[in-house]
Amino acid sequence: MPLTLSFGRLLTAGLLAGLIAGLLAGGFAYLAGEPRIDAAIAIEEQNALAHGEAQGGEELVSRDTQKNVGLFLATGLYGTALGGFLATAYALLRRRLHTSSDTRAALGLAAAALTGIVLVPWLKYPPNPPAVGDPATINQRTWSYxxxxxxxxxxxxxxxxxxxxxxxxxxxxxxxxxxxxxxxxxxxxxxxxxxEVPDTFPAVLLWKFRIASLGTQTILWTVLGIAFAGLLNRLATSNPTPDVAADKAATADA
The missing domain is CATH 1.10.287 (Helix Hairpins)
Known part of the structure; x- marks a missing residue:
């Protein structure tokens, strides 16, 4: 029987699951993605020097801050937002899902989101690191994505x-x-x-960055689905359905 909870409790579970998923995804991004970003930035700076272009002004936020505090803050907030999105989708669609298992429903929604929101766009428009992309086409790329x-x-x-x-x-x-x-x-x-990838850009670095990006999103949505399903199960055991509660009360009275 589907779990009956207020939207507030579902949303809280989703936000908490999203925060956990975001921080874990941030850890993966730090280990697998940030070294590739540093390498791409170095290539961009070398190309600028080779063409006699002036370096940009002083950074408002240092690179070290961006890839440490900034990264985990961003992935934590992003994961929390996605957790709210998943909880809202669960609340709206739960009765339409053809399964009596809340765990299967939560994992199914997370898997569907991973496929539709991450995998399908990634295969058509895989992400590129810094130094790749023409600023003049940013609007076209944004709308296409x-x-x-x-x-x-x-x-x-x-x-x-x-x-x-x-x-x-x-x-x-x-x-x-x-x-x-x-x-x-x-x-x-x-x-x-x-x-728009230049022929001179290292292919190995490009694909390592893209795989790291896909891995970060996969970890985020996988952990989000598992954590949300686990929290739902915990809520189900601490808040039995009315029928179960009535049975327990009748047994106690007997």
Whole structure:
């Protein structure tokens, strides 16, 4: 039976789970991503010197602060915000999910978000480190990324609707994958291809940065789903449903 809780308690659980996930993702980003960013910044500075360009003015926030306090503050706040998003989605969609398990519902929503919000955009527009990208195309890149992000969520929705048209389990899985793949394929074909990576930029550094970025997001959403499901389970054991509570009360009276 689905867990019945006030939205306030669900939101609190989501925010706490998001904070935990954000800090852990920040730890991974610090170890796997920050060294690549430092290397990319060094390349950018070398290119500027080679072309006789003046270095930028004094930084408002030092690089050391950015990759230490700033990184964990950013990922903590980002994770907390996503936790609130997941809790809100859970509150709105729980009754529509075809499962009696709150754990499966929470993990399913987190997996859907990871696929639609992270994986689909990453495959079309993988992130680039500093020194990559033309400032003149930033608006086009921003709007294209937002478009593929929205279409990623639409693809998840289309896959769910397609799966629900079938009765047998393997047919549901096949229909869901086909529905998802059709929307993603159309989105990839319609959206422009953007490739502004200079030929001189080290390919190994580029892909290590991109993998680190994907790993950070994967850890964030995975931990968020597990932590949120765990908190829901804890709330379920400390706040039994009305039927269970009534049974316990009747047993006590007897």
């Amino acid at each position: 937002l478009a593929v992000l929205v279409l990623g969520l639409v693809a998840i929705w289309a896959g769910i609707l397609a799966a629900r048209t079938q009765t047998h389990e393997w047919r549901r899985a096949t229909a869901g994958l086909l529905g998802f793949a059709v929307v993603v394929t159309i989105a990839y074909l319609l959206l422009p291809t953007i490739n």
